[in-house]
Amino acid sequence: MAYIRLDSQAFFHNLTAIQNTLSHTPHPPKLALVLKDNAYGHGLQQIAPLAKSFGIESVFVKNYEEAISIAQLFDTITALYGEIPPNAPSNIWASIPSLQALQSCATAHKNAHQMRHIELKVNIGMHRNGIAINELDRALSLLENSRHIRLAGVLGHNGYGDNDNESFFTAIQAFSDVREKVRKWCEARNYPMPRFHSLSTSGALRLGLHNARSDDLGDVVRIGIGAYGYHTSELPLHIALKPIASLYAQKISSLHLKKGDRIGYGGVSVVEKDGVFSTYDVGYGDGLFRVGAEQSLCCASGEQILPVMSMDCFSCQSQREEICVFDDVSAWARAFHTIPYMILTHLSPALKRVVV
Amino acid sequence: MAYIRLDSQAFFHNLTAIQNTLSHTPHPPKLALVLKDNAYGHGLQQIAPLAKSFGIESVFVKNYEEAISIAQLFDTITALYGEIPPNAPSNIWASIPSLQALQSCATAHKNAHQMRHIELKVNIGMHRNGIAINELDRALSLLENSRHIRLAGVLGHNGYGDNDNESFFTAIQAFSDVREKVRKWCEARNYPMPRFHSLSTSGALRLGLHNARSDDLGDVVRIGIGAYGYHTSELPLHIALKPIASLYAQKISSLHLKKGDRIGYGGVSVVEKDGVFSTYDVGYGDGLFRVGAEQSLCCASGEQILPVMSMDCFSCQSQREEICVFDDVSAWARAFHTIPYMILTHLSPALKRVVV
Structure with missing residues (x-):
C-alpha cells in the first residue's frame, strides 16, 4: 500500500x-x-x-x-x-x-x-x-x-x-x-x-x-x-531547508511488453523497446496530479512516470517492489505550473503516513 | 462552512x-x-x-x-x-x-x-x-x-x-x-x-x-x-447526464476596495473599479485547483474567482453570504487541461457533504 x-x-x-x-x-x-x-x-x-x-x-x-x-x-x-x-x-x-x-x-x-x-x-x-x-x-x-x-x-x-x-x-x-x-x-x-x-x-x-x-x-x-522544507520566494534564502515528505508506492503487477505496445488510457505511452513494465499503487485519486503527455516526471530513482496516469496507479519501466514517487515535490510543482503547497495539500488523507 | x-x-x-x-x-x-x-x-x-x-x-x-x-x-x-x-x-x-x-x-x-x-x-x-x-x-x-x-x-x-x-x-x-x-x-x-x-x-x-x-x-x-454526471468520450453521447456535485462556500469578510487596490498573494488581482469584494471559505487546500492569472474561472452565478486563490479562501466581487463555486466542473477541467475526474477526486474528504 x-x-x-x-x-x-x-x-x-x-x-x-x-x-x-x-x-x-x-x-x-x-x-x-x-x-x-x-x-x-x-x-x-x-x-x-x-x-x-x-x-x-x-x-x-x-x-x-x-x-x-x-x-x-x-x-x-x-x-x-x-x-x-x-x-x-x-x-x-x-x-x-x-x-x-x-x-x-x-x-x-x-x-x-x-x-x-x-x-x-x-x-x-x-x-x-x-x-x-x-x-x-x-x-x-x-x-x-x-x-x-x-x-x-x-x-x-x-x-x-x-x-x-x-x-x-x-x-x-x-x-x-x-x-x-x-x-x-x-x-x-x-x-x-x-x-x-x-x-x-x-x-x-x-x-x-x-x-x-x-x-x-x-x-x-x-x-x-x-x-x-520548501521555499517559494523570489528572494534568495540563506538557509537550506529539507523537504520532509516522500511518497512511496508498491508494485501491483508487471508485464513483459514489446516495442510498439501501448500503455494506459487511450494508449498514450508507446513502448520503445521490449522490456518489463510495472504498475504502482498510487494515482491522481490519491491527490497526485495526473501526469499527461505534456509532463515529463520521474520517480526519485529516475524511472519516467508514463502518461497517462490512472486514478489509482501509474506505470513505469521498473520491476522494483517499492518505488519512491517523489522525495521533493518541486519538479511536480514546476511541471504543473503551480507551487509546492498545492501539490502537498492535495495529498489524500487516506494515504498512510509513516514517521521515521 | x-x-x-x-x-x-x-x-x-x-x-x-x-x-x-x-x-x-x-x-x-x-x-x-x-x-x-x-x-x-x-x-x-x-x-x-x-x-x-x-x-x-x-x-x-x-x-x-x-x-x-x-x-x-x-x-x-x-x-x-x-x-x-x-x-x-x-x-x-x-x-x-x-x-x-x-x-x-x-x-x-x-x-x-x-x-x-x-x-x-x-x-x-x-x-x-x-x-x-x-x-x-x-x-x-x-x-x-x-x-x-x-x-x-x-x-x-x-x-x-x-x-x-x-x-x-x-x-x-x-x-x-x-x-x-x-x-x-x-x-x-x-x-x-x-x-x-x-x-x-x-x-x-x-x-x-x-x-x-x-x-x-x-x-x-x-x-x-x-x-x-460526466462524460469524457471523444464520441457523441446520446443521453443527457447531470453533474450531481455542487460546491458552496460561505462569505468570510467583505472590504470596500478602490480602483488600483491589489488583492491576494503578490497582489496579482488589481481592482478596476471601486466596489465591495469578499472572501469565501474554500481554497486549493480544500482540493480545488489554484486559480492563477492563467485561468479565468467564474462562480456559478457569474462572479470571477480572482487570482491568485489562497489555500483556504478566494476573493471575488460579491456580497452574497453564500456562493456556488461550481455546479459542473467541466470548466475547471478545461482551465487546468485535465479531466473532470481529477477535479472531483481531489475534493477534500473534510468538506461537508449534504445530500438533497
Whole structure:
C-alpha cells in the first residue's frame, strides 16, 4: 500500500534553521507552527506530536475540527477559519476576520462559562480577510463591552513576503500602526496585552536576516511551508531547508511488453523497446496530479512516470517492489505550473503516513 | 462552512438513463457502481446509501478500507487494489492483478474459516494491471488447487472506451477469448461460473447503443463517471447526464476596495473599479485547483474567482453570504487541461457533504 514517509529529522532541521536565523534579532519571536489543511497535506496527526516534541507551544489550524483533534498538545491553537462553539476547550482560540464575526462571536459566548480568547485579523494590504484598519476603533469598542471574549492576539497577513517589492514594507508599516494603536488602547484600559503577528516563513526570514526592528517580527512568527522544507520566494534564502515528505508506492503487477505496445488510457505511452513494465499503487485519486503527455516526471530513482496516469496507479519501466514517487515535490510543482503547497495539500488523507 | 451539495435526483437520473440505454440489448447487464476514491471525491458515505436505494447490488471500491466502511450495504463489494484480510466479511471480494497476488491470496486464506471470492483481472490490451492472457492457464490451475478461494469474477479493463479507434474492439475481442476459455474450463470441472465484465460507462453506452452481442457487454458493467454526471468520450453521447456535485462556500469578510487596490498573494488581482469584494471559505487546500492569472474561472452565478486563490479562501466581487463555486466542473477541467475526474477526486474528504 502506498504511503507517505515523514522525515522527523528533516522537520527538526528546518525548525532549527529558521529559529537560528531569528535568534540574531534583538528579541527573537517564538516560532508558531501552521498545521492547517492537514499540516499542508503531510498529516496533522503525525506532524502535531513532532511539533510538540520540538517545543512548539502555539499552532494555527484551519478550523475547529482540526483544532479539537489536537487540543491536548498545545498551549494555544488558533482556528484560522470558521466559528468556535462556546463549550470548546479554552486553549482553542478563534481568529476573527470581520466586525460581523466579532459580533457573532460575542453573542455566541454571552452565556458561556468560560472566556473565549480571540485573535483579531486586520487587513494590512492583502485585501483579503480581516477588518479594515478604519474599523479597528469599532472592533476595540465592541471588545471592551464583551466580558466573555478576550483579545489575545492581533494578526495581519503580509501577502508580499515572497516578492521583492515595496508592498512588503508597506504592509509591515501598516501592521506597525495597528500594533501601536492597540497597545495604547490596552495600556489606557489596563487590558492584558495581546500578542502581535503578521509574518510567515518568507517574511520572517527576510526580516530576520536584515536585523529588523524586533517589533516588526512580532511576538510570534507563523511558520508554514518552511517547516515542511520548501521555499517559494523570489528572494534568495540563506538557509537550506529539507523537504520532509516522500511518497512511496508498491508494485501491483508487471508485464513483459514489446516495442510498439501501448500503455494506459487511450494508449498514450508507446513502448520503445521490449522490456518489463510495472504498475504502482498510487494515482491522481490519491491527490497526485495526473501526469499527461505534456509532463515529463520521474520517480526519485529516475524511472519516467508514463502518461497517462490512472486514478489509482501509474506505470513505469521498473520491476522494483517499492518505488519512491517523489522525495521533493518541486519538479511536480514546476511541471504543473503551480507551487509546492498545492501539490502537498492535495495529498489524500487516506494515504498512510509513516514517521521515521 | 463550505460544503458539497449532492443532488440525489440527478444521480438517480444518470443511473436510470444508463440503465435504459442498456435495456435495449438482448440480455441487459446489471449496473455495478464504481465508488472508489471516496466515490470519485463525492463522498463514499453519502453516495453508497443512494446507490443502495436505487437497487445497486454490486460495487467497486479502491481498497479494503473503503470496502469495510460500506460492507453492510451491498451484496458484493470488490476492492480493486490491495489485499483483503482472511477474516474480512465474505461479501468483500478481492481483485487479483497478478499471479503473484493470486498465490499470495491463496496462501493468506489457506487456514481461513470461510471462502474468499476473488475477481481475476486480465490484461486485455491496456498493458497496465492484470495477468497476461498467456498466464491464464497457470492462474486457473492455481485456483483449482486452492479450496479457500473461489473465482467469482473475471474482469478486464477496456481503456479505449473513450476513443474512436480499433483498439476498443480489439480489447473487446481479447476479453471475449478470455471469457470463452474460462467458461470451458468451468464447464469441464463443474466449477461455478464467474461473472465477466470489462466495460465502464463509455464502453457500455457505446456497445449498448450499437446493439452489441450481449456477451460483449458482460454480466455487469462498471459505471463510474457517468453516474456522477460526466462524460469524457471523444464520441457523441446520446443521453443527457447531470453533474450531481455542487460546491458552496460561505462569505468570510467583505472590504470596500478602490480602483488600483491589489488583492491576494503578490497582489496579482488589481481592482478596476471601486466596489465591495469578499472572501469565501474554500481554497486549493480544500482540493480545488489554484486559480492563477492563467485561468479565468467564474462562480456559478457569474462572479470571477480572482487570482491568485489562497489555500483556504478566494476573493471575488460579491456580497452574497453564500456562493456556488461550481455546479459542473467541466470548466475547471478545461482551465487546468485535465479531466473532470481529477477535479472531483481531489475534493477534500473534510468538506461537508449534504445530500438533497
